[in-house]
Amino acid sequence: MASIKDITLGQYYPTESVIHRLDPRVKLVVTLGYILSLFLITTVPGYLLAALFLILWTGLSRVPLRFMLRGMKAVFLLLVLTIVFNLFLTPGEVLFRFWKLSVTREGLRTASLMATRLVFLIVGSSVMTFTTTPNHLTDGMESLMHPLKRLHFPVHEIAMMMSIALRFIPILMEETDKIMKAQMARGADFESGGIIRRAKNLVPLLVPLFISAFRRANDLAIAMEARCYRGGAGRTKMKPLIYQTRDLVAYGLLLLYLVLSVVIGRDLLHLQNLLTGVLAWRI
Amino acid sequence: MTLEFDHVNCIYDAETNQPVKALSDVSLTIGGGEFIGLIGHTGSGKSTLMQHANGLLKPTGGRILADGTDIWSRDYDRRSLRARVGLVFQYPEHQLFETDVLTDVCFGPKNLGKSAKDAEALAKEALEQVGIDKSQFALSPFELSGGQKRRVAIAGVLSMQPEILILDEPTAGLDPRGRKEILSLVKRLHREKGITVVLVSHSMEDVARFADRILVMDHGALLLNESPASIFSRRETLQQIGLNIPETLLLLDELRRAGLGTDDPAMPLTPEDTAEVILSWLQ
Structure with missing residues (x-):
């Protein structure tokens, strides 16, 4: 645990x-x-x-x-x-x-x-x-990789994907913890048994976790579209790096x-x- | 069974520079078929307290006793404790994972070592208690409506036949009808099966109507532990920590202040009863 x-x-x-x-x-x-x-x-x-x-x-x-x-x-x-x-x-x-x-x-x-x-x-x-912070890190990477844009490398999109992925790490970790506890409250056992048994025991954890990840991804996509997100073109920063x-x-x-x-x-x-x-x- | 918290403390992230004191010196007793309301703001330590009750979290100080035995003593079987102290997490429908409703509810009893047949019998009984129709047993849990999913998830805990049932915000995110269904389900379980119920909520209205005793938490400490009548007489204390007395009593208070009505200690908790009190004042 x-x-x-x-x-x-x-x-x-x-x-x-x-x-x-x-x-x-x-x-x-x-x-x-x-x-x-x-x-x-x-x-x-x-x-x-x-x-x-x-x-x-x-x-x-x-x-x-x-x-x-x-x-x-x-x-x-x-x-x-x-x-x-x-x-x-x-x-x-x-x-x-x-x-x-x-x-x-x-x-x-x-x-x-x-x-x-x-x-x-x-x-x-x-x-x-x-x-x-992860956000700063991806900002820095985006800025450093900027020259690659000339080669039609999707710098902004990759930076956005990275920051989303990083942002989701703590959320999914928290979610894992929560689902694990919820299943343990139903008597699930994640700590004992052989390797096959343990892998099998992960099903009650992984299924809800995947469902929740997809649900969150969907929500985020809708929220981004609702705010007219359309990629990096013409996008300015609230806190540009200086x-x-x-x-x-x-x-x-x-x-x-x-x-x-x-x-x-x-x-x-x-x-x-x-x-x-x-x-x-x-x- | 009775569960006793003996000066329980809990500190998260003790090793970082931002330790969080989630519980400080909490002492209380749960049991005896009571209906207990647990109230407090987000971050007041409600969820942490609950997770201590069935041994999901280990206190950093103090003891938790189940029928007099420390649940963290070396040979204590915490898995069987988790069956006796049923814990329904917030948004419990997020923990559903099986291919059909009945199998999902069987998960708990099976983990307790029950045979497939016994587990199914317990699952069917639990599903019946929460009002899920036989015709829905074979459906995928993901095909159900929000309220139904939640009732299935609650059945998942009930099927382990807990003696104490703790529900964390069981009405969160439901429409008024769903809320009413869940609350009356909880009330019925308490009355018919004699289970000790702990209803965790931040809504005074939800708790006020059913609870024999109300626990108020604030910043990790147990602030009040009294009967509803006594709690509701402490309007100022509650308001200081951002809570309030139920809306019905608030209305009567305001009317009294405006010079209408008498000082009789009527404590109606439903809109209907309140209307009657006001009517009697008007006559």
């Missing part, structure tokens, strides 16, 4: 902070930039830089760490699998063995780096969803971070090889 409420990944955490006030476009770009940097970085100082950035990013957001780590529970298994596979299956110089498994120096290195990367990735991107000084500062910091992460985070020799390779190819 507690499972539904425990999912914090992708949940807004209302509080006052600089990060909360940032333009959603900035937060999207910063998140993408940060993810990119994590894949660029290969050296230990680079990871320290990424950690520094993450501490700043999460610290400024004022979302309690406890709350963020709760979201990590959902991906804990993935994390463990990543560590285990990298630790035991990377070939190289053997450090020690037990039973049939051997741990190599390379394995240890890859496992720890991969785990760090994964944790940074999840925490870094969850800051965005913790500090941005960049403030803090947003530009954030962009500047991101740029600085990205440059630094290339300089510190890449193996310079490797970078040189890459550059000469590109140059050779150009010539």
